[in-house]
Amino acid sequence: xxxxxxxxxxxxxxxxxxxxxxxxxxxxxxxxxxxxxxxxxxxxxxxxxxxxxxxxxxxxxxxxxxxxxxxxxxxxxxxxxxxxxxxxxxxxxxxxxxxxxxxxxxxxxxxxxx
Amino acid sequence: xxxxxxxxxxxxxxxxxxxxxxxxxxxxxxxxxxxxxxxxxxxxxxxxxxxxxxxxxxxxxxxxxxxxxxxxxxxxxxxxxxxxxxxxxxxxxxxxxxxxxxxxxxxxxxxxxxxxxx
Numbered sequence: 001x002x003x004x005x006x007x008x009x010x011x012x013x014x015x016x017x018x019x020x021x022x023x024x025x026x027x028x029x030x031x032x033x034x035x036x037x038x039x040x041x042x043x044x045x046x047x048x049x050x051x052x053x054x055x056x057x058x059x060x061x062x063x064x065x066x067x068x069x070x071x072x073x074x075x076x077x078x079x080x081x082x083x084x085x086x087x088x089x090x091x092x093x094x095x096x097x098x099x100x101x102x103x104x105x106x107x108x109x110x111x112x113x114x
Numbered sequence: 115x116x117x118x119x120x121x122x123x124x125x126x127x128x129x130x131x132x133x134x135x136x137x138x139x140x141x142x143x144x145x146x147x148x149x150x151x152x153x154x155x156x157x158x159x160x161x162x163x164x165x166x167x168x169x170x171x172x173x174x175x176x177x178x179x180x181x182x183x184x185x186x187x188x189x190x191x192x193x194x195x196x197x198x199x200x201x202x203x204x205x206x207x208x209x210x211x212x213x214x215x216x217x218x219x220x221x222x223x224x225x226x227x228x229x230x231x232x
Binding site for chain 2: 035037042043044045046047050091100101102104105106107
């Protein structure tokens with residue numbers, strides 16, 4: 001069974017600084033997708049970024065980028081120029097290609113201070 | 115695009131009653147929808163996968179007779195909590211896959227429903 005591990009229950013960052021959230025996963029599959037979702041206090045899950053395992057290039061979305069290390073089964077999220085609105089719970093998720101369900105990590109609470 | 119709504123956003127009910135939660139994909143068709151349960155400060159736990167026109171697939175440990183799921187159309191799935199008890203109090207979230215787009219691997223989430231059973 002696939003597992004997703006987020007080893008940082010909580011992280012803190014100051015506005016305008018950069019923070020990296022860690023995620024590792026365990027799978028025997030070669031084709032899969034990885035995601036980072038953000039859940040702010042409103043509890044609405046918001047897709048931050050996605051990565052296809054077959055792509056070597058790391059995905060980026062504005063201030064958000066990932067460091068995807070397939071051999072190490074690592075998928076970290078880097079948030080640059082942090083903003084107060086980035087404060088939220090961040091979930092790393094995995095999905096096997098061809099299978100629709102997501103496996104979530106336990107989440108990392110990101111605190112952003114002025 | 116890819117908006118998913120849930121109704122109601124918050125419901126309080128008495129123990130023993132049934133509660134229905136609706137999940138709608140507003141601007142796309144969703145052949146597959148998912149229902150999650152989330153306890154405070156915890157991750158999402160998948161309860162079941164709902165496929166339009168067929169029976170839902172429940173995860174291990176989820177009571178099928180207690181959590182009834184119906185996916186009668188391409189834009190609507192419902193979760194009915196039958197004979198609710200206080201331990202069913204939780205935050206329920208649905209998601210849907212937009213299979214008309216490429217890639218089709220992305221799930222879009224509803225805003226969630228907070229259920230409180232007294």
